[in-house]
Amino acid sequence: MDKQVRVRFAPSPTGALHIGGARTAYFNWLFARQQQGVFVLRIDDTDRARSTEESYRQILDSFRWLGIDWDEGPDCGGPYGPYRQSERTEIYRNHLQRLIAEGKVYPCFCSAEQLQADREEAAREGRPSRYSGRCRDLSAEERERRLAAGEPHVYRLRTDATGETVVHDLIRGDVVFQNSEIDDFIVWKADDSPTYHFASCVDDLAMRISHVIRAEEHLSNTPRHVTLFEAFGSEAPAFAHVPMILAPDRSKLSKRHGATSVSEYREMGILPEALVNYLLLLGFSPGDDREIVDRETAIEVFSLDRVAKHAAVYDVKKLEWLNAHYFRAQSPDVVVGQIWDELVRFGYVAANEVDRHVLAWIRTVVEFVQTRSRNAADLIDGMRPYFEGITAYDDKGVRKQFSDPATPERLRAVAQRLAGVAPFTAPVIESSFRALIDELGLKAGQLIHPVRLALTGVTVGPGLFDVIAMLGREEACQRLEIAAERIASGTVATK
Numbered sequence: 001m002d003k004q005v006r007v008r009f010a011p012s013p014t015g016a017l018h019i020g021g022a023r024t025a026y027f028n029w030l031f032a033r034q035q036q037g038v039f040v041l042r043i044d045d046t047d048r049a050r051s052t053e054e055s056y057r058q059i060l061d062s063f064r065w066l067g068i069d070w071d072e073g074p075d076c077g078g079p080y081g082p083y084r085q086s087e088r089t090e091i092y093r094n095h096l097q098r099l100i101a102e103g104k105v106y107p108c109f110c111s112a113e114q115l116q117a118d119r120e121e122a123a124r125e126g127r128p129s130r131y132s133g134r135c136r137d138l139s140a141e142e143r144e145r146r147l148a149a150g151e152p153h154v155y156r157l158r159t160d161a162t163g164e165t166v167v168h169d170l171i172r173g174d175v176v177f178q179n180s181e182i183d184d185f186i187v188w189k190a191d192d193s194p195t196y197h198f199a200s201c202v203d204d205l206a207m208r209i210s211h212v213i214r215a216e217e218h219l220s221n222t223p224r225h226v227t228l229f230e231a232f233g234s235e236a237p238a239f240a241h242v243p244m245i246l247a248p249d250r251s252k253l254s255k256r257h258g259a260t261s262v263s264e265y266r267e268m269g270i271l272p273e274a275l276v277n278y279l280l281l282l283g284f285s286p287g288d289d290r291e292i293v294d295r296e297t298a299i300e301v302f303s304l305d306r307v308a309k310h311a312a313v314y315d316v317k318k319l320e321w322l323n324a325h326y327f328r329a330q331s332p333d334v335v336v337g338q339i340w341d342e343l344v345r346f347g348y349v350a351a352n353e354v355d356r357h358v359l360a361w362i363r364t365v366v367e368f369v370q371t372r373s374r375n376a377a378d379l380i381d382g383m384r385p386y387f388e389g390i391t392a393y394d395d396k397g398v399r400k401q402f403s404d405p406a407t408p409e410r411l412r413a414v415a416q417r418l419a420g421v422a423p424f425t426a427p428v429i430e431s432s433f434r435a436l437i438d439e440l441g442l443k444a445g446q447l448i449h450p451v452r453l454a455l456t457g458v459t460v461g462p463g464l465f466d467v468i469a470m471l472g473r474e475e476a477c478q479r480l481e482i483a484a485e486r487i488a489s490g491t492v493a494t495k
């Protein structure tokens with residue numbers, strides 16, 4: 001039986017979770033869920049100066065919001081913890097001791113100035129800059145003496161300068177690196193802490209990671225990692241490097257291209273379902289021209305060999321289009337819950353409203369406007385005519401529905417009729433409205449459409465008699481009078 005799939009996402013908590021990271025995490029998650037594997041969240045916080053608690057919390061929050069859950073991590077623990085690198089120093093130290101004992105690493109006492117001079121010399125001679133090997137073959141006595149004297153030092157891995165290292169990448173195939181390009185790199189820093197390469201490999205081993213799925217920018221680190229796994233006498237995990245995300249102009253995606261972090265998308269009203277669907281399409285194709293691929297489907301269809309080798313180009317229009325799809329697919333009741341605080345803020349509803357007519361009316365308006373909205377902001381905007389006075393009427397509607405010279409008079413006739421309707425409910429309103437249509441010798445549409453426009457400023461909406469009932473007698477009559485007055489006085493140009 002194949003060994004269990006165990007993958008990890010290892011963010012450095014030095015800022016917000018960016019879409020590139022979220023995409024890499026989502027690919028890891030999809031792979032784990034599909035393979036009934038384990039998804040580990042590990043926090044790479046060895047950079048003490050740049051790591052913050054706030055970023056750590058924000059990253060976890062962003063994942064929770066996206067609906068990407070983890071099986072082992074700093075908050076929930078697991079068999080291979082702790083899951084923050086800053087709490088794993090002893091584990092790293094033990095691994096270093098092992099490599100020291102086996103002679104696979106050696107202390108290097110070269111000063112920064114010396115290394116700089118070496119680099120300059122290499123540049124002058126047109127050679128690639130690699131570590132000179134000055135401390136590689138110090139005698140055991142000299143090493144001991146200098147260590148005992150407390151000379152500042154790092155530890156370097158003893159590497160083989162000949163031959164090649166092949167990275168078997170599940171997305172890119174075999175990527176061959178010449179060993180002459182890999183020098184005796186540093187695994188332990190002079191401040192007595194591990195380098196990224198060392199901590200990452202120790203953790204991937206200790207946490208039994210089977211597949212390292214990470215950003216393309218790490219591909220150039222991978223031959224070093226393969227060499228380190230060899231030094232530990234362990235099999236390296238499988239690797240998959242996912243392509244970069246570029247801005248539409250094919251430059252590196254950055255702040256100036258708009259939102260780049262998950263929390264910014266959240267604030268913009270992007271739904272998590274839309275964002276994860278979008279992340280999937282950034283570099284993965286389901287094999288047909290499907291673009292709507294929800295989480296469940298993505299778990300089924302995901303495969304690393306369908307991840308693109310080339311960079312993905314960011315397209316905010318596609319994200320908005322997906323968002324509109326997922327936004328409209330939500331149940332109106334869910335949407336009411338989502339926007340409730342906003343409705344209260346705008347004064348459209350009382351925070352503790354319980355009147356079932358009012359609640360039903362809100363649901364009716366939401367259900368109607370939702371189908372025409374791309375996001376919550378659109379929706380709230382579209383709800384405005386039902387909750388605020390009308391300041392403007394749809395232009396096309398005005399030309400079509402208000403141009404008959406009899407319009408002001410007809411709107412006033414409706415207002416007068418409504419004044420006498422009792423009880424003021426949709427069915428009773430409807431029968432007296434229809435009676436008026438007959439009395440005026442009109443076709444239904446000749447009265448219904450102008451009245452809708454006068455009451456809501458727009459030409460489409462929920463059932464007109466429901467609209468009238470919910471606006472209430474006073475508000476409805478007032479809106480009709482105002483529209484009649486505006487048309488008659490020419491404030492609203494109908495031609």
Ligand code: GLU
Pocket residue numbers: 010011012044200213214215218
């Ligand atoms: N902390 C590294 C990063 O954020 C992780 C790289 C890796 O996955 O090995 O890029």
